[in-house]
Amino acid sequence: MPTTLRDVAQLAQVSVKTVSNVVNGYPHVSAGMRRRVEAAVEAIGYRPNRSARTLRTGRTGMLALIVPAADLPGIGGLARAVVRAAAGRGYRVVVNPVDSDPARAAIANPPLPVDGCLLLADLPAAPGVGGLPLVRLGRPAPGGHVDRVGIDHARASRDATVHLLGTGRRRIAAIDAGPGGPFPTPPGIQGYADGLRAAGLAPLPGHLLQAPSHQRADGYRAARTLLAQHLRPDAVVCASDALAVGTLCAAFDAGVRVPEDLAVIGVGGSEEGRWTRPALSTVSADTGFIARQAVARIVARIAEPHAAPVDVVAPHTLLPRASTRRADRSGMLHASR
Template sequence: MPTTLRDVAQLAQVSVKTVSNVMNGYPHVSDGVRRRVEAAVEALGYRPNRSARTLRTGRAGVLALIVPEADLPGIGALARAVVRAAAGRGYRVVIDPIDSDPERAAVAHPPLPVDGCLLLANLPAVPGVGGLPVVRIGRFAPGGHVDRVGIDHVRASRDATAHLLGTGRRRIAAIDAGPGEPSPTPPGIQGYADALRAAGLAPLPGHFLRAPSHQRADGYRAARTLLAQHRRPDAVVCASDALAVGTLCAAFDAGVRVPEDLAVIGVGGSEEGRWARPALSTVSADTGFIARQAVARIVARIAEPNAAPVDVVAPHTLLPRASTRRADRSRVAHSSC
């Protein structure tokens, strides 16, 4: 016999109406009750009847996850986590990579009838997608008008740069990417500059580059430019793991040893970084936490479209690996491409 709302309510020790409110994202539920209901849903494996809900509410029961490129490191893990979190609330997910349509310069309309959109934050800023509710996932920038879920990118970049300083590096460069930010200084670069300033340093001329995108190839090209400079950096902090992997490859091709001659760190905590050689140091976020919070926010936004925007800051963790090990001239490291 399939699990019902009544079963969930009994296990969570709440009313059936309260379970329904949690499942439909209504915000007027205490955090403690919401956690009990979500734990009961997970324990019982409850899945709402989508057909019945569609007839009752007129909604599609589908969310769109809009990403810039389908093959960026970390996208697969995020997509899986979003699909799991959405299924727990009775939604299916359609994944829409913008790079699959070269004529799409910005996000305009989702590919199918959907109730709301989850939008990777390095895509062009929009107040809505086809008039639908939107939640951004990823880096924060001031002045947003939609719900946002992600790490504090200023602090993450500051922590990454401080880690490089702690290994003895002083000529630290930075590679960021993506479209222009609403603020004069992108969040990642602000954190990088803050960390240098706290150490009594400043970025050297030409040591900050902005790549067109987070593709590995763009990281490779930016790193080649840095490595060709007369005052070559001894470390690079990259705004994503993809840029950092491109930097590892550029160092390898230029005959620059990592970490002896150049330390490299990324942001993202992707599996690709763990399997690079040398293994990539990174600032990692809890992908499951981000996915659950993003789905919770979009469900709540669907229920109350005019509610004030909410920011949810996810915790992050610095994962030091071989690519930033303190330089030891007796060893030679090799990068993977």
């Protein structure tokens, strides 16, 4: 027999009404009570009767996760985390890939009826997608008029720059990508400049590049431009792991040794970075936290569409690996600090 709300309520030791409030996405449930119900839903394998709920509430029980069509590092892990978090709140997720080229991308209605959309940041979109509730994952939206869940990109980039300075690098370049959003300077570039300034340094001419997108090929082309300069950088801060992977490939093709001649660090903490050679240093975001908070925000936004937008900052951790290993004056490599 299929499990019911009553089964979940008995396992969680709460009322049927409380279980109903959680699985239907109502926001006025305490965090502790919500966790109890979600754990019971997961343990018992409860799945709502979606047809009945659609007729009763006018909602589909579906969310859209809108991502770039390109196979960028980290998207698969994020999608899995979003699916798990949504299931705990009684939702299913359809992943909707779209063109990530700002000149061509037009994000319209998802292919299936959904109650709300989760949009991977750096994709162009209006305040809503087809008039649906929207939460961005990543950078803030232009104008800051929608909910956003993501790391503090300025602080992450500053931490990466300070790490490179600590390995003895001084000619540090930066590769950012995508639209700058509501900021005069993109947050990643601002953090990079702040890190240099704290050490009494400034970006050198030609050492700050803005790539069209976060695709590996754009990182490759930007890095080739940097490596062709007369005063070549000895380190690069990349705004994403994809850009950093492209940079590693460009260095290899140009005969530039990493990390002996060039240190490279990305942002994202993707699984791909573990398997590059040398392994990629990165600033790792807490994907599980981002997924849970993003789903919580979209559920709250569906319930209260006119509430003020909320910005949720996710924690991040610097993961030093071989691509930023420091060298002493003899050229010997040492573990990064």
